Amino acid sequence: MKCWGFCRMNEITQGLYEAARLIFSLDSDLLEIVGLSLRVTLTAVVIASAIGLPLGAWLVINRFRFRRATIAVMNALMGLPPVVVGLLVYMLLSRSGPFGVLDLLFTPTAMIIAQVIIILPLIASISHQTIRDLWAEYHDLLISLGASRRQRIMALLWDGRRALLTAMLAGFGRGIGEVGAIMIVGGNIDHSTRVLTTAISLETGKGNFAFAMGLGFVLIGLAVAVNLLIHTLSRTERASVW
Amino acid sequence: MKCWGFCRMNEITQGLYEAARLIFSLDSDLLEIVGLSLRVTLTAVVIASAIGLPLGAWLVINRFRFRRATIAVMNALMGLPPVVVGLLVYMLLSRSGPFGVLDLLFTPTAMIIAQVIIILPLIASISHQTIRDLWAEYHDLLISLGASRRQRIMALLWDGRRALLTAMLAGFGRGIGEVGAIMIVGGNIDHSTRVLTTAISLETGKGNFAFAMGLGFVLIGLAVAVNLLIHTLSRTERASVW
């Protein structure tokens, strides 16, 4: 069989076919992996949002000496290399590390911790930017009404909730596609800590490109589904600011 | 020497020491790697911004049938797993792929292509969100003044430039810390396509945690420097909306 320079394209088609096959056969391994992927990333997004959104708002409403530097560092931490985060968490959770007694290494909890660290700066930075614009609008009113710091943060987060969704979705995207850190702290152990991205990485190493692509398509489909669901639920596109 | 459960911590300290040593010795290998990292990611950010910013604006000012779905998909693509992107680009650029004759595989150009694909949805999504708020403010005026579609996009991008910086910085962060895709299409070839993240990955595989951490700190330092520089140049924190 001669290869006409398009045999790679076939692998993409094959990947789509693999994806379809995996989905329609409801492969139980796949379901397990997908379930863990979602569980880890959604938990990480929730935790990171619970910290990152108020942090972003806090940085907006407070003026202090090193505010500018803090924001620049927070922005910079969006570039935290996952592998380094993985290493750090590995060292902390390793048996000989300070939190070794908790025995968390190679568990989904460790993966969640690593993802929270990776996602947090992203969510905090984007929400900071969003809230800054809203604060410019609300500043005078909230000060005038005598809202406390906490009340200001609450008002900004609540009224900016639609826009803050983008921050959370960006965090979800970063988390669900991440592989470097969870590979190190999760170990990609079959039936225990294997998620979609680590499985894709594994199949790539094996040279099973079509299967890897198939898993990739499943992952993308999953991300699209989650995004559509959230957009629909929150009716973001219904009104422009509302 | 007994390990008191804190020997891992020492590795972090050691990592800091390694980082300092690398920087102050102006190690020529390090400079080469850092230079390539910056070159690849900055180029990717510039290209992705040139496409993503106008795209984000375009999606804001145009209403069409599948607008909502398009935006949800764009948001979802923020979750594109780097490994899948790497594979895809690999297949396209491979000798037996459709663009094989260009001989781009395992070159910095291939790495830039992969990074553009990864960064683009992030930049487009965040800028879309930012511009949406500005459009809510400008909508009536720009329509009233009879600005053409191109003029509207230009006005939104120009007047929102400070806020759009966050989108670009997020893209930079994602790119500079990315490893999965450039590992596959760049090949991590010494003196040719090795960047900071792939070097970190390599050292981690060898169990050289201190050295890997050292490189990680260099990378974080680099990201902080770039962010501080850009913040300073653009004076983002000088005025709230201005």
Next chain:
Amino acid sequence: MLQTRLAPADSILPLTLTGAVAKVYGKTIAGPIDLQVTGHGTTIVLGPNGSGKTTLLRLMHGLQRVRKGSVTWALPDTQARLRQSYVFQSPIMMRRRVADSIAYPLILRGMPRKQARAKAIEWAQEFGLGAALDRPAPVLSGGEKQKLSLARALISGPDILFLDEPCANLDGRATREIETLLARAQAGGTRIVMSTHDMGQARRLASEVVFMLGGKVHETGPAQDFFNGPKTPQAVAFINGDIVE
């Protein structure tokens, strides 16, 4: 003296509204409205708060979607678009400096940046913004923002100018100055359609009155007739500053 009209050839007028209706999420907020704006002069739109004055102006200007009926100009919409201007009830300030904000409509119409800025500076001075040229527009005082809006609307020399309570935040002197500028624009051939709550101003400027109530045109006619002999009891009450429902 400022030269306003750029292309005073054929006019985009008359403007015709036929059964025009504005809806928001299915709820009618104004209309159906039948109205024609022709020739020269100044039409003043009157009516209590929430009666649909702003909505009517936005319908005419094409900012509010026409959900039923039609709004048509003598020329095709694309040409009509660039020959109208609008001054918003709450000024919309671009995040630019004052001079650049005023120059913007000229730049949109293809004038070279330098020439546009020079002209904008001249206009800014005429409108009493000479000291604020390099200030960011969003930090201007309320009245200064109104003035900027007016200058920005008039600089392109429109065939028709819509104004939504343009003097609401202006002091007595500025109001009189603006009225002079409007009169001059009108003399230069610009048709003016303006809403206001200032009955004195209405009497001074109006050649024709449209009285809105509950989203509909309740009464319309030449200014003389309206102020001296309003036909409906609601108009009588409104002119006297009484409750109108």
Next chain:
Amino acid sequence: MLQTRLAPADSILPLTLTGAVAKVYGKTIAGPIDLQVTGHGTTIVLGPNGSGKTTLLRLMHGLQRVRKGSVTWALPDTQARLRQSYVFQSPIMMRRRVADSIAYPLILRGMPRKQARAKAIEWAQEFGLGAALDRPAPVLSGGEKQKLSLARALISGPDILFLDEPCANLDGRATREIETLLARAQAGGTRIVMSTHDMGQARRLASEVVFMLGGKVHETGPAQDFFNGPKTPQAVAFINGDIVE
């Protein structure tokens, strides 16, 4: 009838400004200003556009940083904060529904949500916003926004109320109604400080006048004296609607 004051015990007044200066990026935009606001009554702040009326009100209310001199209340700032209200020149609408927007100051002060909403609905009706309760505040008409701002400012029963041209977008009837509500609030013990361009309104409401010019207090005194015998030629000119520089 609406009950306004929540805690009519000791007052945060008098308010004292001593050499207060407002600067923006090093440039003085108002001051130095010496002024005292005591007892009861209504102070009307007059002056041409850009003369510093808004800046003076913001200085008093603590929105504009005092760069030199001082602005002090009879009580500590933290207590004073919650017992003042401010109505902005361009209404600031939160991205909430009308009823929730009006209830917000009460919720901030610890009132249970349900109770606050019930009271807010009562107030909205009193202010003619009964039909708009569930509308998002940002889509209200210009006049409706002004009314919302007023209701939101008065519902917490402040000791002192600052108003920056609150009737600029209101029709004749609404203006008179608001004036009645202000008079009632004043009778209930609320001190009022208000800027306006409407000289008729100034004459109707003022017990004291502050005339601003070029960022400084140019003339001040009881309303009677100011309107009948202004001491400075600029004030004379301003009252006559003439050019003041």
Next chain:
Amino acid sequence: DIKLAVTTSFHNSGLSDVLLPAIKEDLDLTVKLLVVGTGQALRLGQAGDVDAILVHSRQAEEAFLAAGYGTHRREIMYNDFVLIGPKDDPAGIQHAANATEALQKIAQSKQKFVSRGDDSGTHKKERALWKAADLADVSGQSWYRAAGAGMGATLNTASGMNAYVMADRASWLNFGNKGDLALLFAGDPVLFNQYAFIPVNPELHPHVKTALVEKLENWLTGAHAEQLISSYKINGELLFTFNAKP
């Protein structure tokens, strides 16, 4: 310059850092190393993205040749696999007579064992050993963890878990994160690990640099390479045994 795909275990040994500069000097040839999984290396060769491959997985190599993707297979050197485990050796494999017995002991004591689980040469070898020990079904056991990763990552996982693991000697010696692990068992001849060099078939991929590949192959099987390989030691231990036939 030419591109050569190698497996992680070869690169982790550090030998390439010795060989590449020598090649540059002797032949004025820059060898670009692509460090990937065995399967991926074979795919790169198949697609013509590299000029030659250097792997250690006999069966896969032969299948590669049979399909016509490579011209021939040239053995260069071998090292051996070793069994690593916790210093205190709870399964007691230290005194096992042979590899089969060592694995059986691990299985009997149900001590944690981390497998590459990535179909690499090392993994295939490991599976063959389990099979030889009549334990072909280990993959379902709870103590048997398939990491699905490269050699280094698998060693990191084993170190983190304090588990048994099979590795090639070179990777083990070069590994910096030993933790409480120690080399417990080695020396059984079945553990030998042969590395072979396979040039990519120029008939399928005319762009491959056959002449340079030949030069490289001759150098790798030549005297200078033998001398470098035979003297490459870490902590005084020899890593590879040169066995190329001239």
